[in-house]
Amino acid sequence: MKTLTSQQLDGAYSGWACYMRRALDIATNVFNTSPNPRVGCVIVKGNEIVGEGWHLGPGQNHAEIEALDRSGGKAKSAIAFVTMEPCSHIGRTGPCSKALIEAGVESVVIASVDPDERVCGQGIVDLEDAGINVFHLSSFDGLARDINPGYFKRHKSRMPFVRLKLAMSIDGRTGLANGKSKWITSSEARSDAQKYRARSNAIITGINTVLEDDPALTLRIDDLKLNKSQLENNRIAFLKRPLRVIVDSKKRTPDTSKIINSEGGVKIFTNEMEYKGDEFPQNVELVQTASAQGRVDLRTMLESLSANFGCDEVLVEAGPTLSTSFIKEDLVDELVLYIAPKILGSDARPLTEITGLMEMNECLQFSVKEFDNVGADIKVVLTIN
Numbered sequence: 001m002k003t004l005t006s007q008q009l010d011g012a013y014s015g016w017a018c019y020m021r022r023a024l025d026i027a028t029n030v031f032n033t034s035p036n037p038r039v040g041c042v043i044v045k046g047n048e049i050v051g052e053g054w055h056l057g058p059g060q061n062h063a064e065i066e067a068l069d070r071s072g073g074k075a076k077s078a079i080a081f082v083t084m085e086p087c088s089h090i091g092r093t094g095p096c097s098k099a100l101i102e103a104g105v106e107s108v109v110i111a112s113v114d115p116d117e118r119v120c121g122q123g124i125v126d127l128e129d130a131g132i133n134v135f136h137l138s139s140f141d142g143l144a145r146d147i148n149p150g151y152f153k154r155h156k157s158r159m160p161f162v163r164l165k166l167a168m169s170i171d172g173r174t175g176l177a178n179g180k181s182k183w184i185t186s187s188e189a190r191s192d193a194q195k196y197r198a199r200s201n202a203i204i205t206g207i208n209t210v211l212e213d214d215p216a217l218t219l220r221i222d223d224l225k226l227n228k229s230q231l232e233n234n235r236i237a238f239l240k241r242p243l244r245v246i247v248d249s250k251k252r253t254p255d256t257s258k259i260i261n262s263e264g265g266v267k268i269f270t271n272e273m274e275y276k277g278d279e280f281p282q283n284v285e286l287v288q289t290a291s292a293q294g295r296v297d298l299r300t301m302l303e304s305l306s307a308n309f310g311c312d313e314v315l316v317e318a319g320p321t322l323s324t325s326f327i328k329e330d331l332v333d334e335l336v337l338y339i340a341p342k343i344l345g346s347d348a349r350p351l352t353e354i355t356g357l358m359e360m361n362e363c364l365q366f367s368v369k370e371f372d373n374v375g376a377d378i379k380v381v382l383t384i385n
Helices: 018-028 063-070 096-102 122-129 139-145 149-157 185-201 206-212 228-232 235-239 300-308 320-328
Strands: 002-006 040-045 047-056 077-081 107-110 131-138 160-170 174-176 202-206 243-247 268-272 284-288 312-315 334-340 366-374 379-383
Touching: 018 047, 018 063, 018 077, 018 131, 018 366, 040 063, 047 160, 063 131, 063 268, 096 122, 096 202, 096 366, 107 334, 122 131, 122 379, 139 149, 149 160, 149 202, 149 243, 160 320, 185 235, 185 334, 185 366, 202 206, 202 320, 206 243, 228 235, 243 300, 268 300, 312 320, 334 366
Parallel strands: 002 131, 077 107, 107 131, 160 312, 160 334, 202 243, 202 312, 243 268, 268 284
Antiparallel strands: 040 047, 040 077, 160 174, 334 379, 366 379
């Protein structure tokens, strides 16, 4: 395999960056293909795109197969641009490396190597053994990983990618002193937040939020405001709604709560030993987990969500107590913060419960990954340094 940087993409490689950007763009036509990665493929012959495709979900054609089918037999001696190394094993579908070999492509250009131990370089070996040139565009590796952060993290550390979503006023408050918090942010911001739910395999909240706000935490597809093509692309993804997960150490979740009585699976992680099987509907499962000072051990819970429930990406939508725990235990990979141009007052509810900081060097430091206006609000995506 030959590695090329962006500075080398001229001359014979002119236009390759454009084709790879197109492959990355179409890979995101689907919000969620877990446990598979989101992948895009563009087949180019004579500086013309003759076929392109993207993966729709488990059991469906992989991106390479879709692109080959749409090329109408024109893939021979063509170049295939794929956002991830073609798979080399037989799962629900056949190996894409074999399909590309049989189609007679001349070269395969990838943005990233597949971290799945069943592939992880074997697809490249298969292609090269068949006489196909394989190129790695290293400058696009980070972009490819950003499309599938949970897939890469799960295969590396057996943990899901954790995204914490928070909304606050400009004075850092999440609700009025009397508990009222609907709505701090605009409808546009709430619609944008639904996209993170659509990307996630699980939405995590705490028992305090369940008792105080009684949320359903369901994916509201209408709020995504998708067109007909986008809805069709995500048809498979929307069949598998995200799990709702409640962190409830003492098993206080009421059987009348919306989250329990709305459609979709619910997992209640608890330290409580006793459980009567008829307490909740069949869609609800109690999961006993390790205790950390009388509370649910969050790291163990995340490991369970990855290993036992196939979660690549999880979204935390919780109050200040649980949100603070995730931050302090260094479990947050990405923080999505919506800031409304409102002042709620010094007696309103705080964003977090982090206390006791006496020196500036004790403060948690973040890096800004994304900054944008969403409706009347500001959206900031951060990573913890």
